[in-house]
Amino acid sequence: MGITQVNTPEKHIVIIGKGPAACATALSLLREQKNPNDYRISLVSSPESGKPAIGETLPPAATPLMRELGVDQLLETNKHILCPGSISRWGSDETGHNDFSFTPIGPGYHLDREKFDQSLLRHLRQQKVSHIPASLKKVTPCENGFLLGLQSYHGAIELQADFVVDATGIRAAFARRIGVRHNVFDSVISLCAFFQLEQPTEQPAYTLVSTVAEGWWYATQLPGQKVLVSLCSDSSTIRTEKLDSPQHWFDALNKATWFCQQCEQQFGQRLTPPKQIHSRVAPSSILSNVVGQQWLAVGDAASSYDSMTSAGISKALSNGLAAGKAIAEYYQSHSQYPLKRYQQQIFDDFNHYLQLHQQHYQSEQRFPESHFWRTRQLQGLQSEQNTYSKETYA
Template sequence: MTPGTGDTVCDVVIAGGGPAGSATALTLLRQGASVVLTDPLIADPGRRPEWKLGESLAPRAWPLLERLGVIGRVADGTHTPYFGNLSSWGGTALTDDNFLYDPHGPGRHLDRAHFDRTLFEAACAAGAVRRAHRVRAVRRVRDHWKLMLGGETVRAHYLVDATGAGAGVARRVGAAVRRDDRLIALATRLPPGGTAQQPSRTSLVESAAHGWWYTAPLPDGTSLAMLMTDVDLVAEHALHRPRNWWAGLMATTHVCARVGSGADPAAVRLRIVPAATGRTRPAAGPGWAAVGDAATATDPIAGRGILTALATGVTAAQAVRADASGDREALGRYAERVQAIHAEYLHARTVCYRAEDRWNTRFWTRRHSHSPELADGPGPRG
């Protein structure tokens, strides 16, 4: 290609510096590709949010982190041990799924912002060129992409969308986002001393009439508590109001026992975070691929968000390399693989929700039967 004067030229532009984008970058850099990694929040520390939702990293993620060469960085971080999951689902008793015999040892309760930054910095240290801008426009010009990052023009042979469930870049190049539900999280962080007891180093899930509750300790000593429910139910029952949210939490058995009742409901500050199941179709095309939530976004009950982000990043990078080496079916095979993985997940999700039959409410009846997809459609073309 013949770049314009002053254009930045690279093999791959990756939009999004979360775990999926960083895993893609690390894999491509090991293959000898030149990479521009752009993320306005992670690349510019002054624009990072105060905190992100905590997340638990299961032991099965360790082999992927080792493959990416970052396991030491993660292990040395501010994260705390995660010994398994407790759940009250389909009955009142707690069931225990622990990692006692896992060959990889315990997982980690993550300082999520620190985890994302660790992977991003590892990719930059490996040679990725960082940019603190969103992709403003993208256009296909013969065999390459022409993108606008802030006021900079970048030309690249390949484009990877790691921007999250909105898949804004993939939609710009003609893909469509299909959503299966309108699940959201209403979450807060409870300060140290606000819990009823010293928190167990486990996550805890408990089903309720309008969804399910989750709590887990965070590395900084606070605890995450959140309700997973549907957007319309939030409006109908005013669950976004802290007192109503708190009343729902106090009506639980196990989450209430762990969190306690000493906090002031008026002091609760809720964050509302989209958590819908969805997928991008196709997840790849000529010269581009989507990874992480931009490819397949799953219900948090599956506990596979970070694992999928890392795995799709590695696999997409391998498909890009194969395509560059002349295998013109590689990106198509990657898209088919993402579709198959998402289909397997949808089946597992249905089995999971059908195991809870105590609640004859809309949240649960929706998940006991097949619901039509909600199409966002293709986005604007750059």
């Protein structure tokens, strides 16, 4: 089968990825263009992996971002669950409450991630953004940008891009192919299990969080009478305690007495051993360069955070909004300055996140013998004087 050549007009923006960061970048570009035909935007994404989309809580701070992108109505039309806040035990036996009802900017939501992502894609298709289901196989720099070698179900494709946005998540598939280094400060793993509720619960859908020696537990309700329960740990602890085994995972859950009680009270039933554990890596990482000549990275491809922040989607939306503005200003001003300003913001945000990361993990001192907590706390002490910037990785 031969190679299909796709010829496109000037200022063809190719966004590799189809998650919230990719969609937000496309939406931002559409809103920033001065004329209807300033850009041709294409989303390129791999065919479905078969892995279940992990649900996520969207905090109230994301509502203004959705509104600015013109898609806040999608939260109301897809039957996501309102999230009133969180109940947690972190650092002490006292129970903490974070009540979203006191925020003036809107509620939080427990998302059906698959429906949320699909609704963003549908909205973009209505805006004439094309979606190419294909995998990135080759990147060739050329005079007017990049020639992307793609592989679809129907064969090989060559796609000319004037500007490329890497929105491929922590893989940073495009950036790594052009030699950009990926720097990891820390890496945790979420071991997740899904449960089906026997009947609807009338309890408010609070997010539940509790620390244990192995790491920390997280639970949330999802649409469709489903529940997600996750243990965040690290590879060494998981290997030693065999926590990727459904039975060992469930035994560890039962040892987290307060957390188990909260789950049973909120979900209205006892949880049973899961049939399968889903593993998701959550590194604290950043690229050496977030922008370059006619490309930038966005969302987790640019920098990724520990899942304790619950900032995955809101960060993706914020990054995408800023990325779209930076690309538009780059073309309008014929200057690299908008891209460099975007990069500086990504590094500033990452430095601020690392401070929060260290504060959160240092605040839990109840498990002095725990490998998980000792490792995170030692990392914090070693990096207290570090500030991460492009020059750090030069």
